Amino acid sequence: MAVKCKRCKTNNAEVYLAHSNLNLCPSCFLLLTERKVKHTIDAYKMLSKDDRIGVAVSGGKDSSSLAYILNSLFEKIDVALIYIDLGVPEYSQHCLEKVETLAKMLDRELIVYSLEREMGFKIGDFKQTIYGRKICSACGTIKRYLFNKIAYDLGLTKIATGHNLDDTVETLFNFYLEGNVEAMLRLKPYLPRTHPKFVPKIKPLIGLTDFECLLYAEYRGLPTRTIECQFSRGSRMQRRKELLNMIAEKIPNFKHSLMNSHFKRILPNLEIALSKHEIKIYECPSCGMPTSLEGMPCHFCKLTKTLRP
Ligand SMILES: [Zn+2]
Numbered sequence: 001m002a003v004k005c006k007r008c009k010t011n012n013a014e015v016y017l018a019h020s021n022l023n024l025c026p027s028c029f030l031l032l033t034e035r036k037v038k039h040t041i042d043a044y045k046m047l048s049k050d051d052r053i054g055v056a057v058s059g060g061k062d063s064s065s066l067a068y069i070l071n072s073l074f075e076k077i078d079v080a081l082i083y084i085d086l087g088v089p090e091y092s093q094h095c096l097e098k099v100e101t102l103a104k105m106l107d108r109e110l111i112v113y114s115l116e117r118e119m120g121f122k123i124g125d126f127k128q129t130i131y132g133r134k135i136c137s138a139c140g141t142i143k144r145y146l147f148n149k150i151a152y153d154l155g156l157t158k159i160a161t162g163h164n165l166d167d168t169v170e171t172l173f174n175f176y177l178e179g180n181v182e183a184m185l186r187l188k189p190y191l192p193r194t195h196p197k198f199v200p201k202i203k204p205l206i207g208l209t210d211f212e213c214l215l216y217a218e219y220r221g222l223p224t225r226t227i228e229c230q231f232s233r234g235s236r237m238q239r240r241k242e243l244l245n246m247i248a249e250k251i252p253n254f255k256h257s258l259m260n261s262h263f264k265r266i267l268p269n270l271e272i273a274l275s276k277h278e279i280k281i282y283e284c285p286s287c288g289m290p291t292s293l294e295g296m297p298c299h300f301c302k303l304t305k306t307l308r309p
């Protein structure tokens, strides 16, 4: 006999969530997923009704789910989608088509920023620089910087990104290995404004696993990319995620516990312990945007300088 959904007790269950030991039917799964996101947004006071949100979309399952959920939970809030075309052959065009379909589906504005058109380079150009072997991290720096700059220039009040639980745990794991306390202090579900040119960032999906985001996008029929970026294949990040999934197979709530312990117990204590060493924010001498580096170009300017001899 088929297993019944634990929530409605009527439909057949199709989804099993090991971390909460729940068998669910698709419609209950969708409902509970949206409630989880709403809960995260409320718990961290991420949004207010006069916010103008820029959702960083990539064509991936996470950001597409995020845009869809924000759009349906907050019909009246101003939501625009922002896509950065990184100029990766085939991939960037493919992703652009997905986000265009998504924007039409949600009837929201899509802002497309082309790296090549605006800045005169493509992400692949870093192949020839000293960042060639760490192209994903260079790409991360570029995207973080540009999403902030675009949102700032447009006068948006929040940037929402699709980082989920797996992303967060992978990042935390890495910070712990490196002992990178400063980076830990900057990794938050809701990063408020710490500088006039810094647009607050929110991560409404941090309570959802990769698997939940994937299923959500599938059940909702959201347009998502079907090809991988040629630069991210076999990346260290992917390998670390696989490793963490192996732990979660033995300890089903491992990721949830690690994240909750970090944000609820460790981070508040870290902040108290380090409150005397206030993290200073400077302005980049070459572009004028905020940076943690004193008296030298920001990471973005440092990166892009390597492209111009
Ligand atoms: Zn059900």
Ligand SMILES: [Zn+2]
Pocket (backbone or CB within 6 Å): 284, 285, 286, 287, 288, 289, 297, 298, 299, 300, 301, 302
């Ligand atoms: Zn700069």
